[in-house]
Amino acid sequence: MTDPPTRTSRRRPTLADVAAIAGVDSSLVSRVLRDDPRGFASAETRDRIVRAAQEVGYRANAAARGLRNARTMTLGLLLPGFSSPVYSSIAHGVEERANERGYGIVLGTHAAGDPHETVSGMLMHGRVDGLLVASGRIEDRELRRLVDRVPQSVVVVNRQVRGVAASVVLQDADAAVLAVRHLVQLGHRRICGVFGPSTLDTMVRRRRGFGEECRRLGVEASTVEMAGRDHRAGFEGARRALDRTPAPTAVIAGTFPMAVGMLAGMHTAGVAVPGEMSVLSLHNDALADYLLPRLSAVGLPTERLGAEAVDLVLDLIDGGRPRRVVVPEPPRLVVRDSTSAVPAGQDRL
Amino acid sequence: MTDPPTRTSRRRPTLADVAAIAGVDSSLVSRVLRDDPRGFASAETRDRIVRAAQEVGYRANAAARGLRNARTMTLGLLLPGFSSPVYSSIAHGVEERANERGYGIVLGTHAAGDPHETVSGMLMHGRVDGLLVASGRIEDRELRRLVDRVPQSVVVVNRQVRGVAASVVLQDADAAVLAVRHLVQLGHRRICGVFGPSTLDTMVRRRRGFGEECRRLGVEASTVEMAGRDHRAGFEGARRALDRTPAPTAVIAGTFPMAVGMLAGMHTAGVAVPGEMSVLSLHNDALADYLLPRLSAVGLPTERLGAEAVDLVLDLIDGGRPRRVVVPEPPRLVVRDSTSAVPAGQDRL
DNA sequence: CTGTTAGCGCTTTCAT
């Protein structure tokens, strides 16, 4: 028998402590504090309980509750890191929506260690009720194996994987379509798309949208595939695009950081943007307004990605069926200064 | 009595399940699987247990373990968001080090909701064993109140708060000192520091280092204080710096995004960098190499910040005494293209 | 070397 802790005691107060002070049973305290419909208590008792709880600063222990309910009220979020603004944005959206729905987030970046271990660790130890995988680095095969074990609680974000039924993606192809249309409207007829590795699902979809729209509009499309998708990849991609003969009059970058790198790459190569070359980014970012020249971009609603993913996984946890969600907000073109009409003398095929 | 689940069963296997298959008691399974020194088992039994565990894919339930041990093996990380690269970097450092030491991270950004609730929620519900607060937005007073309740497990990161004994910071003042010296060496004698709000501890320290070194070296210092510390704040700060009479020949930006904004601001104002104005950033970033001009910067070891914070909080959890840690790695100057010798005709006071 | 027992803090029947 431990004596009920006072305000000054350091041990975390338990239901029993509150019950002792209020002079009732702990089960009643539990019901009252949770507003359990079956927890009718006389207004007076109720009041005593609530006051006692406040007095000692009672907070339910999450582990005990989780053990009892077989629910942790926590979701896992697996990211490759915070390298790209897209991941930051996803994290933000996930966290916000999870919060709204009463869930916490445990974070796993697999900067260090085996990605598969990180993933299975979270889910298999029952640390989380569901898992959002927003990492391109985990192999499809690994992911499928994981989902085979716990299909009801894994959602892949910004990616689709054969065999994994629950996913949320953006309208990547449409973003590329929009980009092509903008450039064609400006008079461009030779466009080069510079993308990241085809091992990334988003890149494949953007690239496809790019290729198809170019074909449909009858303009000359070329494509460069880089191993990375960061500034450096863009910088080098610019050079690769310039090597094409005849050179394109406009380039589309597969990611925002790539577009930034391409701006630098064009400058290094002595090619004026947008005078001699238009540069257009897939994905927008606050930084775009502060670059030279200000970067035109097709914005995608990345924060919605996180929110939708949370809704989907919570639905799965509640027994819902896996779905493939496409965020309904369409991509939006934001024209700034890096795209302009095709230079005179180059406007025919 | 439930029958031992086979591979196909969906219920998460427990110790009891493994024990049943191996034909031993669950406590023995527990000891063997944890390599408990008191868990000697005959090689043969051991083998049977391990195989049984593997067969059903046993993973210890974190909630049960946490309840029993009064340890969750989880740390809380409170960030204001991923707006700034510094926060991403801290998150990365924290996650990596925590991983190494066997801890998970639960993330709280207080984009949404009451920051104080987020914080107390994590700690008070026993969801985490310790808390890293890397947010400038939580008021000092709030933070002190929190720490009064649970002094042994809160560490503030990249910030010091009176009344909160455990903190980890960088050598912010020294970074500013290094910046000033670089510019003075280039011949600059009128330098303007453009900082974020003085409500942020880091800004105060950088500003102090700036002011003191300028005084020591006998150069003319002016200071601009902006309400924000993002691109926009830098953009507007550039104009404010140019309004000084006589105008400075060099500016130091309080954060990396501010420096980016200042580059744009100078360009908009028609001031050539570095021809007419040198721009130097406090904090470095991969982006620096891809700006026009490439941005000179003083790098600070932000990732170490996260690692040190994890080490400190784990030390506190183990009963260690609170300390004020300063990350030992000194700031490093990276000279690129945005700083140069003072323009001719302006090199005297 | 292995089993028994008790209990972490909570929720949920089932009694009263």
Next chain:
DNA sequence: ATGAAAGCGCTAACAG
């Protein structure tokens, strides 16, 4: 309207 008791899955103390 309230209480008693059981049990979530795990580990530690103690027996044997």
